[in-house]
Amino acid sequence: xxxxxxxxxxxxxxxxxxxxxxxxxxxxxxxxxxxxxxxxxxxxxxxxxxxxxxxxxxxxxxxxxxxxxxxxxxxxxxxxxxxxxxxxxxxxxxxxxxxxxxxxxxxxxxxxxxxxxxxxxxxxxxxxxxxxxxxxxxxxxxxxxxxxxxxxxxxxxxxxxxxxxxxxxxxxxxxxxxxxxxxxxxxxxxxxxxxxxxxxxxxxxxxxxxxxxxxxxxxxxxxxxxxxxxxxxxxxxxxxxxxxxxxxxxxxxxxxxxxxxxxxxxxxxxxxxxxxxxxxxxxxxxxxxxxxxxxxxxxxxxxxxxxxxxxxxxxxxxxxxxxxxxxxxxxxxxxxxxxxxxxxxxxxxxxxxxxxxxxxxxxxxxxxxxxxxxxxxxxxxxxxxxxxxxxxxxxxxxxxxxxxxxxxxxxxxxxxxxxxxxxxxxxxxxxxxx
Amino acid sequence: xxxxxxxxxxxxxxxxxxxxxxxxxxxxxxxxxxxxxxxxxxxxxxxxxxxxxxxxxxxxxxxxxxxxxxxxxxxxxxxxxxxxxxxxxxxxxxxxxxxxxxxxxxxxxxxxxxxxxxxxxxxxxxxxxxxxxxxxxxxxxxxxxxxxxxxxxxxxxxxxxxxxxxxxxxxxxxxxxxxxxxxxxxxxxxxxxxxxxxxxxxxxxxxxxxxxxxxxxxxxxxxxxxxxxxxxxxxxxxxxxxxxxxxxxxxxxxxxxxxxxxxxxxxxxxxxxxxx
Numbered sequence: 001x002x003x004x005x006x007x008x009x010x011x012x013x014x015x016x017x018x019x020x021x022x023x024x025x026x027x028x029x030x031x032x033x034x035x036x037x038x039x040x041x042x043x044x045x046x047x048x049x050x051x052x053x054x055x056x057x058x059x060x061x062x063x064x065x066x067x068x069x070x071x072x073x074x075x076x077x078x079x080x081x082x083x084x085x086x087x088x089x090x091x092x093x094x095x096x097x098x099x100x101x102x103x104x105x106x107x108x109x110x111x112x113x114x115x116x117x118x119x120x121x122x123x124x125x126x127x128x129x130x131x132x133x134x135x136x137x138x139x140x141x142x143x144x145x146x147x148x149x150x151x152x153x154x155x156x157x158x159x160x161x162x163x164x165x166x167x168x169x170x171x172x173x174x175x176x177x178x179x180x181x182x183x184x185x186x187x188x189x190x191x192x193x194x195x196x197x198x199x200x201x202x203x204x205x206x207x208x209x210x211x212x213x214x215x216x217x218x219x220x221x222x223x224x225x226x227x228x229x230x231x232x233x234x235x236x237x238x239x240x241x242x243x244x245x246x247x248x249x250x251x252x253x254x255x256x257x258x259x260x261x262x263x264x265x266x267x268x269x270x271x272x273x274x275x276x277x278x279x280x281x282x283x284x285x286x287x288x289x290x291x292x293x294x295x296x297x298x299x300x301x302x303x304x305x306x307x308x309x310x311x312x313x314x315x316x317x318x319x320x321x322x323x324x325x326x327x328x329x330x331x332x333x334x335x336x337x338x339x340x341x342x343x344x345x346x347x348x349x350x351x352x353x354x355x356x357x358x359x360x361x362x363x364x365x366x367x368x369x370x371x372x373x374x375x376x377x378x379x380x381x382x383x384x385x386x387x388x389x390x391x392x393x394x395x396x397x398x399x400x401x402x403x404x405x406x407x408x409x410x411x412x413x414x415x416x417x418x419x420x421x422x423x424x425x426x427x428x429x430x431x432x433x434x
Numbered sequence: 435x436x437x438x439x440x441x442x443x444x445x446x447x448x449x450x451x452x453x454x455x456x457x458x459x460x461x462x463x464x465x466x467x468x469x470x471x472x473x474x475x476x477x478x479x480x481x482x483x484x485x486x487x488x489x490x491x492x493x494x495x496x497x498x499x500x501x502x503x504x505x506x507x508x509x510x511x512x513x514x515x516x517x518x519x520x521x522x523x524x525x526x527x528x529x530x531x532x533x534x535x536x537x538x539x540x541x542x543x544x545x546x547x548x549x550x551x552x553x554x555x556x557x558x559x560x561x562x563x564x565x566x567x568x569x570x571x572x573x574x575x576x577x578x579x580x581x582x583x584x585x586x587x588x589x590x591x592x593x594x595x596x597x598x599x600x601x602x603x604x605x606x607x608x609x610x611x612x613x614x615x616x617x618x619x620x621x622x623x624x625x626x627x628x629x630x631x632x633x634x635x636x637x638x639x640x641x642x643x644x645x646x647x648x649x650x651x652x653x654x655x656x657x658x659x660x661x662x663x664x665x666x667x668x669x670x671x672x673x674x675x676x677x678x679x680x681x682x683x684x685x686x687x688x689x690x691x692x693x694x695x696x697x698x699x700x701x702x703x704x705x706x707x708x709x710x
Contacts, residue, residue, distance in 0.1 A: 074559065
């Protein structure tokens with residue numbers, strides 16, 4: 001409370017000093033997650049420094065995506081800053097819907113942004129969104145169960161090891177599932193996981209002529225491996241499990257391994273919420289000996305819609321929220337384990353952050369993900385767990401629904417792949433790619 | 435002649451009715467339970483949830499993070515405003531359909547109802563662009579107009595059903611006594627139809643209060659009602675069940691209380707004309 005009062009007093013003094021003539025009120029659309037909520041709580045610091053005030057519109061991820069898409073495509077101007085992801089940024093940047101962030105101040109140090117992040121948030125070499133936090137995916141596993149199974153997790157395991165370990169750790173009588181993975185329909189849920197996994201099996205969504213590739217052996221291998229492993233070692237009803245369901249299972253000690261977003265590491269190691277906080281280890285996402293791992297790359301980033309009347313103030317906010325100064329502010333208030341990860345190189349050089357148990361594995365996972373070369377065979381698209389084309393979200397949602405139906409036993413893997421092949425080719429033909 | 439109900443049958447009926455009632459109410463009850471738990475406890479098994487510590491923590495966090503009263507006042511103004519505006523338009527419309535029907539009245543009524551079958555997302559872009567041009571985006575007035583329009587078919591239909599129960603001879607007598615059309619509707623028809631109008635208002639306030647497509651898509655920071663308040667606590671990446679439950683309880687409590695006190699009128703309104 002004292003800090004908040006001090007910040008409010010500083011805000012008032014700052015407003016008096018600057019005359020508040022140029023003070024703007026920014027409306028920011030954002031998602032509901034721990035890092036974003038933390039930022040909302042620290043906004044007084046931004047107001048104290050600039051005089052600008054901020055109003056937040058916090059929405060669930062999918063609602064937000066629909067809401068900001070409607071606004072930006074109609075030039076509605078409801079928001080001055082939007083929180084968007086790595087999928088939307090290059091597409092919207094190419095369409096001229098976003099303000100280029102090519103004139104940020106020298107103190108901001110654009111060169112400090114992790115290259116994987118700045119690359120994924122750019123179009124033709126121009127940055128269109130600044131990463132607030134970045135993530136990849138990795139294995140989180142129970143060290144005690146792994147030891148009891150007589151196995152040792154390598155730093156960079158293969159899928160065959162994961163399947164073997166999962167079967168060894170499964171103990172149905174005690175409600176322990178060897179592995180928990182996303183099976184829920186949705187391009188950002190189960191669709192993201194299976195796409196990233198398929199990359200490591202040599203599969204891809206499209207060949208270089210935009211023909212769907214679900215009729216290949218690589219996709220069949222991916223899906224059959226996934227279904228067999230989950231049938232033997234996964235939780236019941238995994239076809240409807242997404243991030244939250246698996247997080248809940250892992251925190252209750254019901255998963256031996258969980259392969260998911262690196263940001264989950266801070267949740268499963270938090271003793272307030274997790275019953276297994278002191279026995280969690282980390283490893284890189286598995287590969288299949290083909291030179292590509294199954295981890296993804298994502299960032300939640302801040303962008304300015306073209307046509308906003310408050311561009312200068314919006315850039316000031318973005319510089320504040322994605323700066324090293326903001327990271328230090330969070331560390332001072334909430335501790336180093338709670339700073340937004342995966343965006344800046346300097347964070348991983350910071351001696352204080354090196355003590356955080358999952359920091360190095362998060363960085364290694366991010367560095368091993370390359371959106372420009374995500375598949376074994378060449379592909380015409382950019383992106384790891386998605387293809388950065390406007391049609392992908394709709395197509396992938398339908399494809400993941402077919403896959404989830406196969407996970408639930410409502411159809412065979414072969415039927416799901418055949419339907420995915422047909423609907424993807426139809427959609428790509430209608431969109432003019434083929 | 436009414437059939438005699440044996441005590442045994444009465445007991446079976448009562449038990450069955452309570453069971454069905456509890457089954458319907460259970461999701462709301464469980465939301466209330468979770469709202470008094472920590473995030474860690476909220477994801478445990480039902481038995482563990484019930485035996486864990488009860489706390490107001492989630493309510494305090496939600497109250498601290500969000501401006502509940504701003505969202506609440508927006509909900510009240512939008513729900514009441516759209517309903518009253520709808521009543522103003524629907525009373526004359528229903529009067530003409532009930533007392534001076536033409537050969538197209540039935541068709542118009544069916545056409546009005548058929549507009550409810552159109553998926554809302556199909557007209558999102560035209561309405562969004564219209565709102566931008568008219569400066570109605572993120573305003574309470576804009577939402578009052580949209581919600582009035584989407585609920586108008588229901589209001590007209592309900593009032594039409596009530597008005598049809600009123601003998602036309604009474605209005606005719608008023609006319610013979612020299613009442614103008616305005617006086618006939620205002621001083622003769624409306625007082626007789628007050629129970630029906632009250633039921634219509636109640637039902638439409640509930641519908642407008644719970645509307646979550648337009649209220650989420652046409653608002654940002656200023657006019658957002660309680661539906662946006664709830665949406666801000668939902669997340670596919672992170673456990674917010676306890677806070678989401680607390681926000682939901684805070685959002686539905688006013689309408690739940692209103693529904694409880696007005697249940698007789700609501701039931702009467704919904705079953706009016708069902709038995710003749």
